[in-house]
Amino acid sequence: MQDTVIESKAPTAKTVQVERTKKTTKTESNAMNAKRSPTEIAESITETVGxxxxxxxxxxxRNVNVHYDQKQAVFDVNLDIAENQVVALIGPSGCGKSTFLRCLNRMNDTIDICRVEGSIQLDGMDIYDSKLDVVPLRARVGMVFQKPNPFPKSIYDNVAYGPRIHGLVNRRADLDDVVESSLRKAGLWEEVKDRLESPGTGLSGGQQQRLCIARTIAVSPEVILMDEPCSALDPIATAKIEELIAELSQNFTIAIVTHSMQQAARVSNRTAYFHLGRLVEVNETEKVFTNPDHELTEAYITGRFG
Amino acid sequence: MTSPNNSKPLSQQAALVQKSLAKRYASERRFKAYGLASVLFGLCALLVLFVEIFGGGLSGFKTTQVALTLELDSDVLEVYDATNPDEILAGNYTGVIRNALKERFPDATGRKEKRALYSMISVGATYDLRDQLAADPDLLDTSIDVWILADDDIDTYYKSLSSVPYAERMSDKQQQWVQDLIDKQEIRTIFNTRFFTSGDSSEPEMAGIRGAIMGSLLTMMVTLLLSFPVGVAAAIYLEEYAPKNRLTDFVEVNINNLAAVPSIIFGLLGLAIFINLFEMPRSIPLVGGIVLTLMTLPTIIISSRAAVKAVPPSIREAALGIGASKMQMILHHVLPLAMPGMLTGAIIGMAQALGETAPLLMIGMVAFIMDVPGAITDPATVMPVQIFLWSDSPERAFVEKTSAAIMVLLMFLMFMNAMAVLLRKRLERRW
Amino acid sequence: MESSVLVIAIFVLGIIAFVVGRSRSVAISQNVGGIRFLNSLPFYYGALTALWCAIPSFLVFAVWSLFDDAIIRSAIIATLPAEAAESVGGNLNLLFNQIYNVSVDAAGSESAPDYMVAAAQHLHSMQSISRWALTGLVLACALGTSIVVWSRINPQLKARYQVERVFRSFLFLCSSLAILTTIGIVVSVLFESIRFFAMVSPIDFLFGLEWSPQMAIRADQEGSSGSFGAIPLFTGTLLIALIALIIAVPCGLMTAIFLSEYASSRIRDIIKPMLEVLAGIPTVVYGFFAALTVAPFIRDMGLSIGLDQWLPISSESALAAGLVMGVMIIPFVSSLSDDVINAVPQSLRDGALGLGSTRSEVIKQVVIPAALPGIVGGVLLAASRAIGETMIVVMAAGLAANLTLNPLDSVTTVTVQIVTLLVGDQEFDSPKTLAAFALGLMLFLVTLSLNYFALHIVKKYREQYD
Structure with missing residues (x-):
């Protein structure tokens, strides 16, 4: 029954896949869900599976809701991100995963109409406490953005900026060390060590993004948020970044939003699937990509929509 | 379109189109001609204006001098010790010059003719003579050959001789004397340094723009120091901090409206608030600068906002994402990146303020001031007001001075605008 | 201490406070393990100390300076004997000025009455007490607040947060200056206008046909209020503005069209800056040009074709002023039109071109109608410029308040009269001076509403194509 619904939604070549995955239809898809579109299914979700x-x-x-003015973008999300783990947030466009990610270091504060409800705790500290200063928070929870956005300064100054404003080092020599080790960790040191004083904007796209990662880790944050860090990069640069994420996961807790399921599968320990602002499923990455619990997740990873 | 001869006959519609074509193309050409004519009209106006001003103003940079042999007789001068400043100051230099003139033109007889003769030399000549004597006391009781400053009537007449002689204020006798001087090569025009070194004067040949230039500089200094920081701060507040509410909207509407309020209204504001209410002195660059600040502030705010807006949001996010506070984000990233745009806006605003006249008339900067101002609380006038004052003067010789002053003002303005353009080109960042 | 010295002293103390505050935070940080364990960078501790040092003491200074004159003045006047007030006919201001003159110029005090010399001495001593008290208070304030902040510096003190709040407040103050300016304009113009309308009825002012303020200051002038009829000024202003717009609107619009639709980019790059030069020339230069070149030329032309048989021809004509003003406004109209024409989407043009329109047909039938609201807005802004323009009319239009529509005659405008009435000595209790403010009020109201509507129309137009 359900298959016919999906067929009517996507009556193209994907129908074949639907037939193939028919048997794996999950417990959730009981009679209740019959004859409903993914949208309706998503809207009825009250609890995350997995x-x-x-x-x-x-x-x-816990119970995170995000509104843009009247429009709700994220509905009642409960999620934990464990220490030194990489959690991938996946889902179709506009499902609220980037919005959700930006809540985690309060980057949404920059958008006037954005309102966040619920509790988000970093090591037990509520980050939406009205008395909390966002500046140290963002030093602990760093962020790498979709588009590489190096400052129009030298490579050195880009990396040194964070330690400088946070007063992390006292001497120039220490700063040099921090810059070098950050660039090394970001896998960029060998490429730029001879031109640290040249502008960061002169690097290639992949290098720029690694520079941005180096800039973020120079502050030694505890958590790194990555908002589709590879979407503007070619496959080779992407591979380098992914390698880097794997290395970083030894020391940092990482939350990464990605459009590429392969990427999620490659880099993350756990994967969270968002649909229309709802967190549908969270599980070990391997499980999500081989044997997801929820029909929507399955539909997504098999490429039926999204 | 192919000609109808060697193709199928056109459909009825196509034939109609064809028929109207000639008319339509004629209208097209006419329209284009109107456009071209408009452009040419504007350019012609510019050309005429420049030709008129530069043609009339170049001679204003020259001044006429007459050669005389002066007997620095201590009895006539009543100066016996040329090292004594008091005596030097009180010396009767007019007498020396008059004696020399009588010597040179013995044919001047009678009171009237003598007065005509004396009036050919400027009073400025006596000051020059005094300074010369003070600088070199040994000249006392000697005879010197000097070029001394001619009166403005002579100046105007002599300069006009090459085209249409302007002799309305010259008697026949005076014209003869000038002719005599010309014949003996005892009259000349040289570059008018006094024009750049002295303040205003009621005697055109002695008037200079130094006072006005200094006044303008001081006024602009006040304006720049006040309007740039305040304008930039306001722009940053409106772009980065201001919440979207009615107060912010009201501020925005206000700024846009103020940018189009006639400048003279700002003069009324200055007069009522600063002069009347706060009892600040009139005619001083401080008040002028404040009034011009209020006038240029909207321009600077609007262009600074555009510059702030042009900084891509990704830079802001990068700074915030790393844990910079909003103030650090603004001071470290937004402001440096927006600075070229802001500076361009400020220069354009300053150029506007430099050419502004009307509001300064209101706060009394039209006073006749001979001294060169040295501080923002000294009475002063500014370049455009000086131009206005001179253009209003009845003396013919002030016409060329006015044009010359306009040329100097335009030079300043062009320099500033060129700087703005250069800054925009040099520091323009492409994202 | 002199005020300027005091201001510099506050500034220097602020710098010292910065250095001291900063170094204390660094010293404290050594105990807790380094700068990274401070709440904020040492810079912010220094800045916080400096702000606390300078801002309160400067406020004290400002408030004191604002009021001390008035307080001393009333104190001096209160001590004067009653006969003193009588001697100047109750004019206490005049009396105080005399006392002030005596106090600064001891030589002139010989002829002054005793009580005045005494008051002058009193004034002198009070002034010096005030100065020293102010100096002491300001310095104590600066030192006191900075020591308090200095002693409170600790790793938990949220120095950055507090400095940023001050920064933000400063930015807010700067942006609210625009409102203050508007309020200042309204208050200053309105206040004097109300005084004017108490002397001259608004009906006479708005609808009177005769304007001769110069005669009205004579006490024996009959019906002096009748001389403040502003209609001739309004018609003169409108006549000149109309002439200017007749020149500027077609020329500016066609220039914009030619440059954006017909001219090659190379020609555009040459001509545009040249026209911008026209916009950058100061109005006083245009005024000089109008008075010296254009006005005599127009008069001679008029005389040579014998127009003077039918019309009065004046050497200062509305036409000369309007013509030159029109030239001045051309670049303004052209750049505004350029903006709105470029905002018309290419798809509209393509639609018309695809049907086989010629270029001029596209412009006339598609672009201009689509851009019309924007163009109207631009014309209104240009009209506001023309009405408020001062120097050209002051120098070229003349002072004679003729009620005429003859462009060759001399007319006067609102702005010319404001300048004439206010340049030179003013008496703020004569209707002659106050009339300038009433005219200013009219000018402000008219240009404000024109601007408001124009900006509104242009904004709506922009939104349409965004």
Whole structure:
């Protein structure tokens, strides 16, 4: 029954896939869901399936709702991100995953009409506490953006900027060390060590993005948020960044939004699937991509929409 | 379109189109001609204006001098010790010059003719003579050959001789004397340094623009120091901090309206508030600068906002994402990146303020001031007002001075505009 | 201490406070393990100390300076004997000025009455007390507040947060200056206008046909209020503005069209800056040009074709002023039109071109109708410019308040009269001076509403194509 619904939604070549995955239809797709479109299914979701919570949560989100003016973008999300784990947030465009990610270091503060409800705790501290200063928060929860956005300064100054404003080092030699180690961690040192004083904007796209990552880790944040860090890059640059993420995960807690399911599968420990602002499923990455619990997740990873 | 001869006959519609074509193309050509004519009209106006002003103003940079042999007789001068400043100051230099003139033109007889003769030399000549004597006391009781400053009537007449002689204020006798001087090559025009070194004067040949230039500089200094920081701060507030509410909207409407309020209204504001209410002195660059600040502020705010807006949001996010505070984001990233745009706006605003006259008339900067101002609280006038004052003077010789002053003002303005263009080109960033 | 010295002293103390505050935070940070354990960078501790040092003391200074004159003045006047007030006919201001003159110029005090010399001495001593008290207070304030802040510096102090709040407040103050300016204009113009309308009825002012303020200051002038009829000024202003617009609107519009639709980019790059030069020339230069070149030329032309048989021809004509003003406004109209024409979407043009329109047909039938609201807005802004323009009319239009529509005659305008009435000595209790403010009020109201509507129309137009 359900298949016919999806067929009517996407009556193209994908129908074949639908037939193939018919058998894996999950427990959730009971009679209740019959004859409903993915949108309707998504709107009826009240609870996330899988294991959204974790033991040693670095970041704990509870009942997070995000509104843009009248429009609600994120509905009632509960999720834990455990220490030194990479969590991938996937889902179709406009499903609220980037919005959600930006909540985690309050970058949404820059948007006037954006309103966040619920609790988000970093090591047990509510980051939406009205008395909380966002500046140290963002030093602990760094962010890498979709488009590489180096400052129009030298490569050195780009990386040194964070440590400087946060007063992390006292001496120039220490700063040099921080810059070098950050660039090394970002895998950029060998490429730029001879031209640290040349402008960061002169690098290639992939290098720029690694520079931005180096800039972020120079502050030694505890959590790094990555908002589709590879979407503007070619496959080779993407591969380098992915390699880098794997290395970084040893020391940092990472939340990454990505459009590429392969990327999510490659880099993350856990994967969270968002649909229309709702967190549908959270599970071990392997499980999500081989045997997801929710029909929508399955529909997405098999490419039926999104 | 192919000609109808060697193709199928056109459909009825196509034939109609064909028929109207000639008319339509004629209308097209006419329309284009109107456009071209408009452009040419504007350019011609520019050309006429420049020709008129430069043609009339170049001679204003020259001054006429007459050669005389002066007997610096201590009895006539009543100066016996040329090292004594008091005596030097009180010396009767007019007498020396008059004696020399009588010597040179013995044919001047009678009171009237003598007065005509004396009036050919400017009073400025006596000051020059005094300064010369003070600088070199040994000249006392000697005879010197000097070029001394001619009166403005002579100046105007002599300069006009090459085209249409202007002799309305010259008697026949005076014209003869000038002719005599010309014949003996005892009259000349040289570059008028006094024009750049002295303040205003009621005697055209002695008037200079130094006072006005200094007044303009001081006024502009006040304007720049006040309007640039305040304008930039306001622009940053409106772009980066201001919440979207009615107060912000009201501020925006106000700024846009103020940018189009006639400048004379700002003069009324200055007169009522600063002069009347706060009892600040009239005619001083401080008040002028404040009034011009209020006038240029909207321009600077509007262009600074555009510059702030042009900084891509990704830079802001990058700074915030790393944990910079809003103030750090603004001071470290937005402001440096927007600075070229802001400076361009400020220069354009300053150029506007430099050419502004009307509001300054209201706060009394039209006073006749001979001294060169040295501080923002000294009475002063500014370049455009000086131009206005001179253009209003009845003396013919002020016409060329006015044009010359306009040329100097235009030079300043062009320099500023060129700087703005250069700044825009040099520091323009492409994202 | 002199005020300027005091201001500099506050500034220097602020710098010292910065250095001291900063170094204390650095010293404290050594105990807790380094700068990174401070709440904010040392810079902010220094800045906080400096702000606390300078701002309160400067406020004290400003308030004191604002009021001390008035307080001393009333104190002096209160001590004067009653006969003193009688001697100047109750004019206390005049009396105080005399006392002030005596106090600064001891030589002139010989002829002054005793009580005045005494008051002058009193004034002198009070002034010096005030100065020293102010100096002491300001310095104590600066030192006191900075020491308090200095002693409170600790790693938990949120120095950056507080400095940023001050920064933000400063930015807010700067942006609210625009409102203050508007309020200042309205208040200053309105206040004097109300005084004027108490002397001259608004009906006479708005609808009177005769304007001769010069005669009205004579006490024996009969019906002096009848001389403030502003209609001749309004018609003169409108006549000149109309002439200017007749020149500027077609020329500016066609220039914009030619440059954006016909001219090659190379020609555009040459001509546009040249026309911008026209916009950058100061109005006083245009005025000089109008008075010296254009006005005599027009008069001679008029005389040579014998127009003077039918019309009065004046050497200062509305036509000369209007013509030159029109030339001045051309670049303004052309750049505004350029903006609105470029905002018309290419798809509209393509639609018309695809049907086989010629270029001029596209412009006339598609672009201009689509851009019309924007163009109207631009014309209104240009009209506001023309009405408020001062120097050209002051120098070329003349002072004679003729009620005429003859462009060759001399007319006067609102702005010319404001300048004439206010340049030179003013008495703020004579209707002659106050009339300038009433005219200013009219000018402000008219240009404000023109601007408001124009900006509104242009904004609506922009939104349409955004």
């Amino acid at each position: 294991k959204p919570l974790a033991q040693n949560a670095k970041l704990a989100m």
